[in-house]
Amino acid sequence: MSTSTVPAPSATARDRAQQRLAALATPPGALGRLGDLAVWLSATQDSVPPRALDNVRLVIFAGDHGVAQHGVSAFPPEITGAMVRTFLAGRAGVSALARTHGVHVRVLDLGCTDDFADLEPGARTDLQRHKVRQASAPIHLADALTDQEYAEAWRAGETVAREELGSGADLLISGDMGIGNTTPTAALVAAALGLPGSAVAGRGTGVDDTALAHKAALVDQALARLGDRAADPAEVLRVLGSADLVATTAFLVTTARAGVPALLDGLIGVACGLLADRIAPGAAAWFAAGHRSPEPGQSLALEALGLTPLLDLGMRLGEGSGAVAAVPLLHSAIALLRDVALLEDLG
């Protein structure tokens, strides 16, 4: 794993895109954030106007979390495997959105308790398996992963990113599936920003007030276990994360290093984006935020990354769904900077 700084998107292309935006046959600033988005895409592609995005790819990182056995979710852990099967059947929320918006979907199992052994060989083609372990350890009681498991999960995330980039991806999205995963991701944000559990804990799949207070207390217990290891972001990820969260972070770092933009989803994607930027400073310049989740930890992490989400629809599904829902806005931004006449051409 390399921790050096990530080269920034092209400043020259950004300046040229900004000039083109200012020269369009629109009142200054009239395209609002779509204009900013087009400028960002130009900088990441080193192209003015930006090229069309015709190979947008989503990888859903799936895994179970030991903490899910400790009263932090409104749903049982068995839902994780059941939803992976639903992705394979193309019937999940994100499947419908991805089909509508032409986004390619792939599912990677890093640590589901379900071994999917009963799946027909034909049905397995969309499920890649790199099972690091069956569920991470409960983070308030033990380190989520060993050093070896961490390294294995990191390599799996790097490999899947390279494969997706090798398929010609021009925008990558990370999605997640894992009952209980809003607890470790809240803990990751808390550790990265020096906040207590009560500031980051949210309702996830819809827990009541009692479970919410319990969740915040478990995050505090996990932070106390972490102690001064909080100074090392890779160690934070190993102790408080999981195989799927490590792989997601590696995927985002690898994407940024390859100079390809990524669209972040809800709490899970943004928490991993924050860790990616801590592990590989500068990575965040390659990220845009698809949507705002009601999870407080997501808003805190977005602010720390300097990102404003494109959509604010109250979505809290995960799976990459909020990012996929924002993909049409990227197409709109590109079309505007590419196709609108210049003021000087009006005659």
Ligand SMILES: O=C(O)c1ccc[n+]([C@@H]2O[C@H](COP(=O)([O-])O)[C@@H](O)[C@H]2O)c1
């Ligand atoms: O992306 C989000 O911000 C988000 C917010 C709430 C729930 N989720 C999804 O719900 C699951 C985690 O919720 P929980 O309550 O089990 O921690 C997991 O599969 C996520 O994809 C995701």
Ligand SMILES: Cc1cc2nc[nH]c2cc1C
């Ligand atoms: C049904 C269901 C679908 C999900 N998708 C992502 N997280 C989820 C959690 C549940 C409970």
